[in-house]
Amino acid sequence: MQRGIRLHINKDVVAGLMFMAWGVAGLWLARPYPVGTAMRMGPGYFPNVLGWLLLVFGLGIAVRGALTEGEKLTAWYWRPLTMVLLSFIVFAALIDRAGLASAAAASAIVGAYGGPEFRWREVLLLAVGLTAGAIALFSYALGLPMQIWPW
């Protein structure tokens, strides 16, 4: 017979730890804000209450998760995740410096790289088409004040 308690690592454990991290971060960042009293709440009252709630609930979720089988953690798929997020960052980095044309094209190419299949010719055509469409729609038709070219 097996003795002792077997601890599991599953979705709930990690979720609980994540909530605790948010709680600690909230409490830490809220230190400078005066808490006040329940009668006259300062700007720090609500953040502190929520920080502690996150910490306590997070702990509860993690402990309960560790004691039960729970749902297994699943693998992360890095390529779609990073490429999709990068397509936003590339757009943000280029839009004010280089204009809409290059930002849109770069964002479309980077984003497409996160897809299941990446065919250079198809993606280049797609990027050119989307960029032209975006310029026509947003810059000309809707008249948004956006720089199109770097010059």
Added chain:
Amino acid sequence: MDLLHNLILGFQVALTPFNIAFCLIGALIGTLVGVLPGIGPVATLAILLPTTFYLPPVAALIMLSGIYYGAQYGGSTTAILVNLPGESSSLVTCLDGYAMAQRGRAGAALAVAALGSFFAGTVATLFIAIASPPLSQVALQFGPAEYFSLMVLGLIGAVVLASGSLTKAVTMVFLGLLLGLVGTDTNSGTQRFTFGMPVLSDGIGFVPIAMGLLGITEIITNLEQQRHTPVVMMKIGRLMPTREEFRRAWPAVLRGTGIGSLLGVLPGGGALLASFAAYAFEKKVAREPARFGRGAIEGVAAPESANNAGAQTSFIPLLTLGIPSNPTMAVMVGAMTIQGIAPGPRVMVTQPELFWGIIASMWVGNLALVIINLPLIGIWVRLLTVPYRLLFPAILLLCCIGVYSLNSSPTEVGLTALFGFFGYVFYKLGCEPAPFALGFILGPLMEENLRRALLLARGDPMTFVSSPISLALLIAAAALLALVVVPAFKRTRAEVFREG
């Protein structure tokens, strides 16, 4: 004859060519995202939020609501023809709808779904028009204490009626509330959690949060699942239901409409809950439950009527109380805020043309949807053959430009990516984003009302129980929470969401 007068006012607004055009655009986009699996109505609303900035308020809200109920029509099409739920609220329609299609009765299933939805939409429109004025009259009497209690009830209801782990959902609400505090504190002017960044001094924008958590995460997870399901489309066949099918379908439509209309109003309710509950109920009252899953027309008629009714009546709490009951409505709050409208009981008094215009447009939109859906069904289904690898870069670009165009701020584009990342983490850990979104929207309002209520009562917390309305709301909230602990309810809750 106030009702008639109000509806006439509404139709005068809804039937201007400009507003009809946006009603149609909304219904078309809704059908489109309803048909395409992988993009839901919430994600679409979040993605299109920035574009509404350039529209007048009525047209913007008419279009957005058209997307929500339009998606309920579109979702049934793919559910029946290719056994893919275009929308999660059409999940149960797959069971009997696809079975009917296999027997060559796809046309009848589609016709019953569309006509049932239209009937449900008409009833729900009337229901909103009748129920809203008295509700908003009550809400006008609300002070800060009542509002705070109402929001507590709303959040608890949303958590109890949502699927998944309850504790995690509650904690997600707390997290949403915490992030909702970012920005300048209205009472003291203190900058909270802004890291000295000017972008954050007005709080984290709702658009980056909604788009990141609800939109981008959905795209990433779709890419990771890489559905390569070969699409085998069933023949549509004759649209006319037989007399026997008709006889079975119409009581189911009535029951579905009733269930959907009621469940839509509940906090946490809406299309999804309505369709699941209607299917479960239909199976319970059926004389031969064994027919379900093998092409029972009631199994198509009831949930499809219910999801459309529920989608529409979930506007009631939003329009009368200013409380969003599901994530779609939270996005609608965001849209109203962008337009400078504070949702709540005042809207009906100060902007009756906006209020009644939206309601009348729902009926117009439903009529348009029957026309869009039935004869043009072939075109919609052909859209399924557009590969996702060409579609998603276009959606990403639309998101980037949309966020950027709001404030010309690249930082907000970066924030969207950050929340896309958080959304992915939440997804991987089985934490639902919906309670988070509701907490985020309600956070600042809750804090403000709590502090104001306590200030008015000179710090006496009894103010929340001495007002009868506030007390009743809090008791209802406590009862809902207590209900969850009851094992029988727990089982039913799990059952309702497992059907499918």
